[in-house]
Amino acid sequence: APARDLPAGTTLTASDVHRVAVPPSAVPSGALRKAAGHTLAGPMRQGEPLTDARVLGDALLHGYGPGTVATPVRIADPDAVRLLHPGDHIDVLTAPTPETPTSTQQPPDAPAGTAKLVVSDVPVIATPPADDDNPQEGALIVLATTRPQALTLTTAGPNLSLTITTR
Template sequence: MPPFAPLRVRGGAQRLRRAMRRKRRAMAAGLAVTAAALAASSAHGPDGPVDPLGPRGERGQGGGVLAAAAPAHERRPAADLVSAPVRIADAATVRLLRPGDRVDVIASVNSPVGEGGEAKVVASGARVAEVPEVLESSVDGGALVVLSVPRTTAAELAGAGASSRLTVVMC
């Protein structure tokens, strides 16, 4: 074989740079398509597509819908379940409860001795979230328990606790 001079390839570094630029462009395009797909899919709420201008065509400062623009019956609640602290009349009953237990809360209207009082189930199947430590220095003899209930039931519990004695029945 005859001797020949070594081959020298010119522009090799530029080809490498060009290939890397193409890969970066492809990556950026892929990320842009993914972001567009995610944005389009999140524009659909649980009831279908969401109108960016809202039900009355009003926009908030950040481009979102004003919360007060929708009537109260159209607004979605912030949370399905809320924590409701409830004072139970019998502290010994509360000591039997553990987090995770299910209870029915019954309100009994305070009536004079000798008269039959009226009882009403305020919350049915409420989950016990927490049982704070019972203080012996409690004036009324009751004890606190935190229940996880729907928002409307929490309002009923608060109203019943202000006007009557509450007790629990374990389910």
């Protein structure tokens, strides 16, 4: 269990965790025996059980069903990303950037500058730490999506700014 509250993206060391004695029946499925070297997918509270689903790796997708993929998405506003936590459900939208002609990214009947829904009601599974040295680059999040949703997000285009709304 974490020895203190830890932020998302922490690479665990021996001093970050301590053993907690619990009855065998209370040990959660996927409990980690060795935590050092694992990276937290989201923030954790002191004393919270540390399982494979709380660290970056294949276990992030457990419980989301077959066909679910982990999709990294760069969101334009790092401050908006700081509001997110694993388990939150969000919508991802596009907005045109000033250097992109509107006609290439919006339906013909959409007013100039109109945001467009890319994917709806997708869960956040990880919020890696933002690069505070390059806030203009946005911030990365990892979403649990279907393969078609992942393709839609990937082809949203490098000339579009992605933003989010929470549910």
